[in-house]
Amino acid sequence: MDTAIDIALKFAAITVAFVVVLLIVAYTVLAERRILGFIQGRLGPNRVGYGGMLQPFADLLKFILKEDIVPDKSTRFVYFLAPVIATMAALMTMIVYPFGPEIRIPFTSITIPLVVARFDVALLYVLGVTSIGVYGIALAGWSSNNKYSLMGGLRSAAQMISYELALGLSLIGVIMLAGTLELGRIVELQSGWHGFRWFIFFQPLGFLIYLTAAIAETNRVPFDLPEAETELVAGFHTEYSAMKFALFFLAEYINMFTVSMLATTLFLGGWNVPFAEDIFGRGTFLFGLVSAIGFLLKVIFFLFLYIWLRGTLPRFRFDQLMNFGWKILLPLALFSIFITATLIFLFPNL
Amino acid sequence: MLALLFILFGALAIGCALAVVAQRNPLYSAISLIGVFISLACLYVMLAAPFIAAVQVIVYAGAIMVLVVFVIMLLNVEQEERRRTRLRFLVPTAVVLAAILIAEVAFMLVSVQDFRVIPSEGAPDIGVTHSIGPALFTHYLLPFEITSILLLMAIVGAMTLARRARLLPPNARVVPGAQQLPLSIVDPNAAPDDLRVVEADTADEAARILGIKGLRNQSRQD
Numbered sequence: 001m002d003t004a005i006d007i008a009l010k011f012a013a014i015t016v017a018f019v020v021v022l023l024i025v026a027y028t029v030l031a032e033r034r035i036l037g038f039i040q041g042r043l044g045p046n047r048v049g050y051g052g053m054l055q056p057f058a059d060l061l062k063f064i065l066k067e068d069i070v071p072d073k074s075t076r077f078v079y080f081l082a083p084v085i086a087t088m089a090a091l092m093t094m095i096v097y098p099f100g101p102e103i104r105i106p107f108t109s110i111t112i113p114l115v116v117a118r119f120d121v122a123l124l125y126v127l128g129v130t131s132i133g134v135y136g137i138a139l140a141g142w143s144s145n146n147k148y149s150l151m152g153g154l155r156s157a158a159q160m161i162s163y164e165l166a167l168g169l170s171l172i173g174v175i176m177l178a179g180t181l182e183l184g185r186i187v188e189l190q191s192g193w194h195g196f197r198w199f200i201f202f203q204p205l206g207f208l209i210y211l212t213a214a215i216a217e218t219n220r221v222p223f224d225l226p227e228a229e230t231e232l233v234a235g236f237h238t239e240y241s242a243m244k245f246a247l248f249f250l251a252e253y254i255n256m257f258t259v260s261m262l263a264t265t266l267f268l269g270g271w272n273v274p275f276a277e278d279i280f281g282r283g284t285f286l287f288g289l290v291s292a293i294g295f296l297l298k299v300i301f302f303l304f305l306y307i308w309l310r311g312t313l314p315r316f317r318f319d320q321l322m323n324f325g326w327k328i329l330l331p332l333a334l335f336s337i338f339i340t341a342t343l344i345f346l347f348p349n350l
Numbered sequence: 351m352l353a354l355l356f357i358l359f360g361a362l363a364i365g366c367a368l369a370v371v372a373q374r375n376p377l378y379s380a381i382s383l384i385g386v387f388i389s390l391a392c393l394y395v396m397l398a399a400p401f402i403a404a405v406q407v408i409v410y411a412g413a414i415m416v417l418v419v420f421v422i423m424l425l426n427v428e429q430e431e432r433r434r435t436r437l438r439f440l441v442p443t444a445v446v447l448a449a450i451l452i453a454e455v456a457f458m459l460v461s462v463q464d465f466r467v468i469p470s471e472g473a474p475d476i477g478v479t480h481s482i483g484p485a486l487f488t489h490y491l492l493p494f495e496i497t498s499i500l501l502l503m504a505i506v507g508a509m510t511l512a513r514r515a516r517l518l519p520p521n522a523r524v525v526p527g528a529q530q531l532p533l534s535i536v537d538p539n540a541a542p543d544d545l546r547v548v549e550a551d552t553a554d555e556a557a558r559i560l561g562i563k564g565l566r567n568q569s570r571q572d
Contacts, residue, residue, distance in 0.1 A: 003351060078377065120478050124404035128391075131412025135384070135419065142377070142423045150423065157420055161413070181479050 013116045017094050024296075025253045026056035032307045039311035063246040071145055071239045078143035083240065083247035086136025090254035092129045096122040097261045098184045100271045100292030106285045114271075114292060115184055123181040126262060127168060130217070134160045136251065137219075137226065137236050144239035152235030155318065156226035160217055162325040167213035169333035173206040173340040174199050174266045187270030195274030200267040205336040207267045209329055214259035216325065218252065221310040225318055260302035264295060271295040355396060363389035376422050380415060387411040401479045 030045070030052060037044025046052040070079065100114035119125070134157055141153015177199060178186045190197050200207045216223035227235030237248045264270060273294035280287040316324070366385035373379045387410045394403035486494050 075375075075377075078381070081381075119400060120480075121400045121404045124401070124408065124479075128404050128407035128412060131408055131416075132388075134412070134416055135381075138416070138419055138423065139377075139381075142419075154420070154423065157416060161416060164412075 010116065014095060017099075017116055018091060021091075021094055021254065021257060022250075025250065025257055026060075028253055028257065028303050029059070029249075030055050031303070032310070035304070035307045036311050039308075060246070063243050066242040068242040068244065069239075073145040074239065075143040075145070078139050079239075080244075082136050082140035082143060083244045083251070084136075085139065086133060086251040087247045087254070089129050089133035089136060090251040090258065093126045093258050096125060096183055097265060098187050098270055100295055101288050103288035103292070104285055114288070118182060118184050121181050122183045123171065123175065123186075126258075127164075127171075130255075130258075131160075131164060133251070133255065136248075140240065140248070141236040144236075146239050148233045149236050149238045152226045152232050152238070155232075156219060156236060159219070159223065159225060159321060159325075162322060163213045163216040163223075163329070166209055166325060166329040166333050167217055169330070169337060170206045170209035170213060171266065172333075172337050173203045176337075176340055176344060177202055183265050183270075187265055187272065190269040191272045191277070195269065195272065198267065198269035198272070203267065203336070203340065205332065206340070207263075209333050209336065210263060210267065213325075213329060214263065215306070215309070216321070218255045218259055218306075220252075220256065220306055222313040222316050223321060224315060225321055228315060256303060256306055257299065260299045260306075263302055264298040268298050352396060356393070359389045359392040359396070363393070377419065380418050380422055383418075384411050384415050387415065401482055 033055075034044040034046070034052065044052070045055045048054045048058045070076070095116035096119075098115040098118075102111045102113050104111045137160075138153045138157040141149045141151070141156070144150075174186065175181060178189050180186060180189075186199075190199060219226050226232075227237070229235075232238070237245055240248060271291040271294060273290055276287055276290045276294070280290060363386050366382045366389060369382035370379045370386065373382060387406060391403040391406040391411070394400070394406060
């Protein structure tokens with residue numbers, strides 16, 4: 001009986017996490033359109049609801065109501081499978097991120113952990129599920145039976161494999177400092193010193209490498225070669241329409257959110273807010289609330305960075321992209337690991 | 351609960367494995383193989399080996415199968431046709447091998463009388479990351495290093511194969527990393543399709559090694 005309740009509680013937690021994430025993602029899309037509008041000296045969508053607040057729901061309604069066109073010569077099964085894989089792989093990583101510390105509901109003794117699952121290899125789980133996401137894009141490109149789609153899919157697969165190495169290596173420094181792969185423990189290790197114990201201060205090079213590789217992993221500007229519209233129409237999702245296109249769109253934004261959360265968790269101290277412990281005291285309801293809001297603000301900062309980059313940077317050429325990944329980022333990541341290992345060996349007490 | 355999950359993932363693995371063999375379209379086979387790997391990872395989790403499970407997904411499902419799918423997409427492989435005549439001698443061999451396998455499984459089932467599901471709580475920290483690192487770098491250091499050298503050999507072999515010229519004349523020296531230049535670039539008297547392998551980076555260097563004085567003036571040809 002207890003296991004049944006446990007499973008039901010886990011399902012409830014997963015549902016809540018998914019709904020919150022999807023809401024944030026929906027408003028990221030709106031924020032992107034408004035901020036891009038601001039950067040380019042125009043207004044952006046501001047008609048549906050107050051200041052465009054209901055625009056994401058209008059978009060969703062339109063995606064659902066549009067005609068779903070399936071190319072005649074496509075490989076049906078794979079064509080339908082691809083957006084499902086992309087979205088599923090993007091959503092599956094949500095369960096390991098600690099959104100905040102344990103929150104105790106006021107006047108009761110009930111505590112709610114703001115994380116769905118804590119297990120030993122959480123970080124490797126994130127990397128593994130992310131690497132499954134490549135299939136969504138590669139298979140979409142192949143099954144559409146369209147040369148632009150195929151080019152987009154191939155480019156994306158090559159790019160994601162190349163940058164996955166640099167991404168994985170940039171995390172090694174943090175793992176060496178923390179001595180664990182469990183994200184909750186990594187966050188707890190970064191508390192104290194009024195925010196100066198965040199791993200970004202010990203791993204500045206690793207942080208920059210992670211940020212660059214993560215942008216490439218999510219196929220965003222300036223690494224959005226898989227959907228370079230001047231060369232490839234729309235890249236791997238050229239033949240996708242209506243809700244299937246929306247799923248790819250959703251997967252891209254969830255991936256943005258995921259890598260932002262990982263950056264926050266590993267480098268910016270997760271839910272640790274400087275001085276929050278001194279003011280509210282550990283374990284109180286306000287402390288939990290402030291920490292969760294702090295986590296959210298850090299993630300939103302990264303999302304803003306993404307949009308900012310999209311508004312300002314031009315796109316790489318494909319050979320530049322490959323050269324940058326293999327000849328600059330990968331050696332730099334190895335160098336960062338070497339320096340970290342040497343410092344840990346010399347000053348084991350720090 | 352544990353038994354239920356085991357049956358689920360075991361059935362999934364066997365089903366996907368059958369699909370790998372049965373599918374005519376190579377891409378469907380590849381997708382089924384990914385399914386096999388992920389089901390196996392789930393079984394590893396149930397056997398209290400989360401690290402192996404994660405590595406299984408990252409390495410096999412995430413890296414190796416991406417390359418396989420990549421190759422299938424690039425080569426544009428069509429659906430396989432039935433080739434009865436060419437594979438005829440394989441059928442008796444397959445039957446014999448399958449019989450041996452079934453005999454082995456039967457022997458295992460008969461000889462191991464005390465046969466039950468061992469709960470994963472028995473050995474909690476064998477498959478955990480913390481216990482794998484020290485074991486790998488102390489007790490199993492030699493096998494670990496030998497495996498690394500094996501992988502290094504594979505990389506060197508791949509490089510040699512990739513950089514070797516494709517059509518070599520019978521008396522050619524094969525040097526890893528050598529460049530293949532048509533002789534007509536350096537020698538005006540050579541036939542245009544004469545190829546000779548020379549360890550050189552530029553046409554000038556090739557001409558010096560071959561002992562040819564006059565470089566062909568490319569602009570004069572036009």
